[in-house]
Amino acid sequence: MKKLIALVSGVASACALNTAYAQSSVTLYGIVDNGLEYQNAGAGAVVRGVSGGLFASRYGLKGSEDIGGGLQINFQLEQGFSGMTGAASNAAEAFNRQAWVGVSGGFGEARIGLQNTPQYIFMNPELDxxxxxxxxxxxNNFNSLTVRVNNAISYFTPTVYGLSAQFMVAMRDTTTKPTNGLQFYNAAVRYVNGPFRAAAGYEQAANVAGTSILKIFNAGGSVGVGAARFFLAYHTERQTDDSVKRDVYEVSGSYSFSSADQLSLMYGYAHDQTGKGNNAQQVGLTYSYSLSKLTTLYSSAGFIQNRNRAQFTLNGTGYTGIAVAPGADTRGVVIGMLHRF
Known part of the structure; x- marks a missing residue:
C-alpha cells in the first residue's frame, strides 16, 4: 500500500511539474540585417558596409508565465549589435534596447523598465x-523622436471597437538633472476599422541637463485599396529653448505585387518654423522581397534637397547617415538582406 501511495505521489508531482513548465515559455529571437550603401552629400561618394538598413540588428529573450486567473507575467531582454562587425551597439550595457517585466490580462498590459515608446511601436507603423x-x-530623416527610454512605466489598453491606446512615463535617475521626478511622457491612440487606420500621439521629453523640453505631436492615417495603401502623416516638434521649431508633412503609398513583396514611394517636406529658412524635402523609395518567412531582400533609395543651412542626411534604421554640409543635397541607395530567427 505504501509503495502504491509513493508511486501515485510521484506521478502527481511529475504531472504538476509538467503543468508548471507548460504554463511558462522563453524564446530566443533576433534579426541580422546587413547591406552595402552608397551615399553622396556633395563632397564625394562614400561606399560602405552597413548593418540595420531596414531593421536594426538585435537579439533577445522574451517569455511569459501563465499565473492563472487570466493573468500572465511577461518579460523581454534585447541587445542591439552590428551584423557587420559583431560589436554591441552599446558595449557598456548588457541589454541596451529592452529590459522590462510586466503583467497582462483582460485589463490590457502594464510594463516597467527599459522599453520601446508608444511612438515607436504604436505610431510609426501608421505614418508611412x-x-x-x-x-x-x-x-525617419526629418523627425526627432524617442525610440526607447529607461525607467519607464507603460500601460496598453485592450482594443475596443477598433480603438486602443498606449501611455508611458519615465523617471529621472542619476544620469539626468534633476535626479528625481518624471522626465518623459508619451501617449498614443490608434483606430482600425477595415481598410481604414488612423493614429495620433503626443510626446514630451526633457533633455539630460534639465534645461529644456522637446514637445512632439504626430498624426497619421491610411486607407487600403486592393493591393495598395495610401498614407498621410503630420509631425510637429518644438524645443522650449527655441532651438527646434519644425513641422513635417509626408504623403506616401505602397503596392504589393504579390504576397511576398512591397514597393513603397514616399515624399516628405520639413518646414523650419524658426524663421531661418532651413527647409528640406525628400523623395524616397523602398522595395522588399521575402525569400521566405524569415529572410527578406530589400533596396532603399533617397534624395534630400536641403535649403539654406539645413543639414538633413539619409539615416538607416540602425545607423546614422554621412555628414552633410549646410545646404548641400544628399542622395543614397542601400541594398541588403535581413534574416529573422
Missing amino acids: PVAVMSIGSPM
Whole structure:
C-alpha cells in the first residue's frame, strides 16, 4: 500500500511539474540585417558596409508565465549589435534596447523598465508604409523622436471597437538633472476599422541637463485599396529653448505585387518654423522581397534637397547617415538582406 501511495505521489508531482513548465515559455529571437550603401552629400561618394538598413540588428529573450486567473507575467531582454562587425551597439550595457517585466490580462498590459515608446511601436507603423524605417522614409530623416527610454512605466489598453491606446512615463535617475521626478511622457491612440487606420500621439521629453523640453505631436492615417495603401502623416516638434521649431508633412503609398513583396514611394517636406529658412524635402523609395518567412531582400533609395543651412542626411534604421554640409543635397541607395530567427 505504501509503495502504491509513493508511486501515485510521484506521478502527481511529475504531472504538476509538467503543468508548471507548460504554463511558462522563453524564446530566443533576433534579426541580422546587413547591406552595402552608397551615399553622396556633395563632397564625394562614400561606399560602405552597413548593418540595420531596414531593421536594426538585435537579439533577445522574451517569455511569459501563465499565473492563472487570466493573468500572465511577461518579460523581454534585447541587445542591439552590428551584423557587420559583431560589436554591441552599446558595449557598456548588457541589454541596451529592452529590459522590462510586466503583467497582462483582460485589463490590457502594464510594463516597467527599459522599453520601446508608444511612438515607436504604436505610431510609426501608421505614418508611412515602411513604419518610419530605412533611408527612404522622410519621417525617419526629418523627425526627432524617442525610440526607447529607461525607467519607464507603460500601460496598453485592450482594443475596443477598433480603438486602443498606449501611455508611458519615465523617471529621472542619476544620469539626468534633476535626479528625481518624471522626465518623459508619451501617449498614443490608434483606430482600425477595415481598410481604414488612423493614429495620433503626443510626446514630451526633457533633455539630460534639465534645461529644456522637446514637445512632439504626430498624426497619421491610411486607407487600403486592393493591393495598395495610401498614407498621410503630420509631425510637429518644438524645443522650449527655441532651438527646434519644425513641422513635417509626408504623403506616401505602397503596392504589393504579390504576397511576398512591397514597393513603397514616399515624399516628405520639413518646414523650419524658426524663421531661418532651413527647409528640406525628400523623395524616397523602398522595395522588399521575402525569400521566405524569415529572410527578406530589400533596396532603399533617397534624395534630400536641403535649403539654406539645413543639414538633413539619409539615416538607416540602425545607423546614422554621412555628414552633410549646410545646404548641400544628399542622395543614397542601400541594398541588403535581413534574416529573422
